[in-house]
Amino acid sequence: GIQVEQSPPDLILQEGANSTLRCNFSDSVNNLQWFHQNPWGQLINLFYIPSGTKQNGRLSATTVATERYSLLYISSSQTTDSGVYFCAVEGNSNDYKLSFGAGTTVTVRA
Amino acid sequence: GAVVSQHPSRVICKSGTSVKIECRSLDFQATTMFWYRQFPKQSLMLMATSNEGSKATYEQGVEKDKFLINHASLTLSTLTVTSAHPEDSSFYICSASFSGGSYNEQFFGPGTRLTVL
Numbered sequence: 001g002i003q004v005e006q007s008p009p010d011l012i013l014q015e016g017a018n019s020t021l022r023c024n025f026s027d028s029v030n031n032l033q034w035f036h037q038n039p040w041g042q043l044i045n046l047f048y049i050p051s052g053t054k055q056n057g058r059l060s061a062t063t064v065a066t067e068r069y070s071l072l073y074i075s076s077s078q079t080t081d082s083g084v085y086f087c088a089v090e091g092n093s094n095d096y097k098l099s100f101g102a103g104t105t106v107t108v109r110a
Numbered sequence: 111g112a113v114v115s116q117h118p119s120r121v122i123c124k125s126g127t128s129v130k131i132e133c134r135s136l137d138f139q140a141t142t143m144f145w146y147r148q149f150p151k152q153s154l155m156l157m158a159t160s161n162e163g164s165k166a167t168y169e170q171g172v173e174k175d176k177f178l179i180n181h182a183s184l185t186l187s188t189l190t191v192t193s194a195h196p197e198d199s200s201f202y203i204c205s206a207s208f209s210g211g212s213y214n215e216q217f218f219g220p221g222t223r224l225t226v227l
Contacts, residue, residue, distance in 0.1 A: 030212065030214070031213075031214055031215070033215065033216065035218070040220070041148075041201055041203070041220065041221040041223070042218070042220045042221065043154075043203070043205075043218040045112075045215070045217060045218075048215045086153065086154070088154075088216075090214060095159070096142050096144075096159075096207050096209065096214050096216075097144070097156060097159065098144075098156070098205075098216055099156075100153045100154045100155075101153065102152075102153050103153055
């Protein structure tokens with residue numbers, strides 16, 4: 001199956017700092033999603049981004065499908081940004097299944 | 111929109127009992143739902159794909175007789191953990207696929223924390 005690698009595994013930020021999270025995948029994909037898992041376990045949809053660039057407030061994401069990677073940018077980080085960020089991809093087998101990366105654990109300190 | 115609920119949010123049961131978890135898409139119809147399991151400090155692992163009106167398909171290594179899945183309607187899928195044992199303790203998460211053409215976005219329920227004593 002498709003392999004998904006996220007980096008870095010852990011990230012500690014001071015409030016107000018900017019950061020970039022990376023997601024590499026091993027094959028072409030139909031879809032790619034970024035999620036934030038909050039401390040209660042809920043996965044929150046951040047971006048649906050199989051290609052291109054999107055922005056939502058302080059967050060933005062870019063997927064370069066031809067080079068098999070996606071980036072998630074967090075600007076002016078806040079303590080509420082803490083949690084685990086997952087990248088998940090759907091391969092091109094048209095079965096809608098998502099393969100998840102191991103996640104990046106972000107800790108934002110006040 | 112695109113809200114998925116799960117019930118119960120937390121369950122504690124004795125070894126040998128069965129536990130049913132419900133997953134509902136509240137504001138859209140989902141022909142396909144998914145069940146995941148997540149152990150502490152780990153990522154989500156897909157257990158099975160639940161298709162409305164047909165049998166679920168299970169990932170390799172997942173016992174279909176232990177994890178019974180029923181997708182009775184376009185808004186409801188259930189996962190029953192039969193004869194639960196302590197090693198089945200985990201965080202179970204469902205998702206529903208909101209799709210059309212090449213577009214397919216999954217939305218996740220809040221999860222069910224199962225503890226088997």
